Amino acid sequence: MTPEEEKVWRAIQQKDRQVFESFYKEHYKFFFLAACKYLGDSGQAQEAVNDVFLRVWEDAERLAIRASLRSYLYRSVVNRCYNILSQHKREREQQAEAARQLDDITEWKEMEDNELRLRLYHAIDELPEQCGKVFRMSRYGAMKQQEIADRLGISIKTVKNHITHALKELQRVLDDWNSLVLGLVAMTYIFCQPH
Amino acid sequence: MEENRHHYRPWELITSALQGGLAPEEEHRLQAWLAESPANREEFERLQRLWKEGVADYPRYLEADETRAWSDLQAQLDPGPAPRIGWRRWAVAVAAVFIVTTGLAVLGYYLRLAHSVEYQTAANETRSIRLADGTTMSLEEWTTVRVEAGYNRSSRAITLLTGKAHFDVIHDAGRPFRVDAGTVEIRDIGTSFTVTLANDSVGVEVITGKVSVEDKRTRQTFALSAGQAANNYSLGGSALKFRNAPLSAVLDALQRRYGKSILLADTTLAAKRLTVNLEGESFEEAIKVICASLDLISHEASNGIVLSKATR
Numbered sequence: 225m226t227p228e229e230e231k232v233w234r235a236i237q238q239k240d241r242q243v244f245e246s247f248y249k250e251h252y253k254f255f256f257l258a259a260c261k262y263l264g265d266s267g268q269a270q271e272a273v274n275d276v277f278l279r280v281w282e283d284a285e286r287l288a289i290r291a292s293l294r295s296y297l298y299r300s301v302v303n304r305c306y307n308i309l310s311q312h313k314r315e316r317e318q319q320a321e322a323a324r325q326l327d328d329i330t331e332w333k334e335m336e337d338n339e340l341r342l343r344l345y346h347a348i349d350e351l352p353e354q355c356g357k358v359f360r361m362s363r364y365g366a367m368k369q370q371e372i373a374d375r376l377g378i379s380i381k382t383v384k385n386h387i388t389h390a391l392k393e394l395q396r397v398l399d400d401w402n403s404l405v406l407g408l409v410a411m412t413y414i415f416c417q418p419h
Numbered sequence: 420m421e422e423n424r425h426h427y428r429p430w431e432l433i434t435s436a437l438q439g440g441l442a443p444e445e446e447h448r449l450q451a452w453l454a455e456s457p458a459n460r461e462e463f464e465r466l467q468r469l470w471k472e473g474v475a476d477y478p479r480y481l482e483a484d485e486t487r488a489w490s491d492l493q494a495q496l497d498p499g500p501a502p503r504i505g506w507r508r509w510a511v512a513v514a515a516v517f518i519v520t521t522g523l524a525v526l527g528y529y530l531r532l533a534h535s536v537e538y539q540t541a542a543n544e545t546r547s548i549r550l551a552d553g554t555t556m557s558l559e560e561w562t563t564v565r566v567e568a569g570y571n572r573s574s575r576a577i578t579l580l581t582g583k584a585h586f587d588v589i590h591d592a593g594r595p596f597r598v599d600a601g602t603v604e605i606r607d608i609g610t611s612f613t614v615t616l617a618n619d620s621v622g623v624e625v626i627t628g629k630v631s632v633e634d635k636r637t638r639q640t641f642a643l644s645a646g647q648a649a650n651n652y653s654l655g656g657s658a659l660k661f662r663n664a665p666l667s668a669v670l671d672a673l674q675r676r677y678g679k680s681i682l683l684a685d686t687t688l689a690a691k692r693l694t695v696n697l698e699g700e701s702f703e704e705a706i707k708v709i710c711a712s713l714d715l716i717s718h719e720a721s722n723g724i725v726l727s728k729a730t731r
Contacts, residue, residue, distance in 0.1 A: 391433070394474065
């Protein structure tokens, strides 16, 4: 665990409600998105995340978490989702999924994907107002360029410019992320070389 | 410079291509650019994946509400303090008295919870029903709604079978409220909204608060806020083609198409099922077909056509 996480975890073990709350709110979207991916239902996803956090709060003193707190919680959320899925007896495909173990490499990759998606969505939220509106109407509202132009009272050229701007911004986030990940992988490789 | 050319991207063409609106001449230009180098093709494929899959889950992300989720969690964090024991004893005593004096009523209540209950309206009839949790639903005419078994136990589930109903939902985060209407499922915690289900379309309109709407066929979900509406999903059917549909739905569609009033002499007829295709029929012919299917007769009254059982 990083020293930061150590501090947070110690505080939670001592039942510091404020630290717990701020950690929860800071990371909620990350775990919520992950649960949604497995359960496909936002109400159940919220419940699953809360079940995990509740159990962690209650058992904190007895729990020995060695690796990162975040990956411990991620694994717990995924396991909770598997439990819920097998309780509901969904399609065989998903039950077969449940049989596979979440090994370290897959888990790491899943968490990375989740984090990337979160950053992309945050970028969409941060787009300038009209640009964001145009992007959302196009990508999620299934509206054609002319419809958007008419609805907002702007030209098609402006619509195209807004979408271009949004795409460029998303691509920038993607590129930044990839170089960050590559950097981490490279560093890990360098520092983990046996001497 | 070589480098500059490498970084040129025809953004206008790319964005139009991603949205699916390229004119043939633009398509040519895009293909020409793609053919220029494998780097261009890679670039385009990356953008395609980003557009299609990379940001697909954004509507879900919008549903993440850490403040609401936290208050949900917070409620479960604290076990009750000591005085609770006194409260529990008192509550048990009250419950005992309650059961003794109103045994039948309690039995009836639990029996009702064990089965689903259907509510129905016919022509010119509207009904307002208050449910166990205080939520009210108002049915317009020709509407059938079913409150599923176990309502207000761990969840609150309603099915709109046909027609139009308005819901004023009481806030209860612990018991999610949902309405199943044809191909769509609407989920909500405490707001007020209207759902209309016809043979070929579903409409949802939110008055206050926010709901989440899921298209059960594609599993896509999106949120609707106050003042927004989603309309006209085509259910892939024609408005006047019915398969094992209740008579109420058939008459409702016919009324809307022709603007003429149709009444039933006997309300039990509303639930009778029939399979008919009334597309292209005149109003009079349509009535004849319906009567033939269900052994009914029609006659003209001052307030519209009245259908009743044929007597021999």
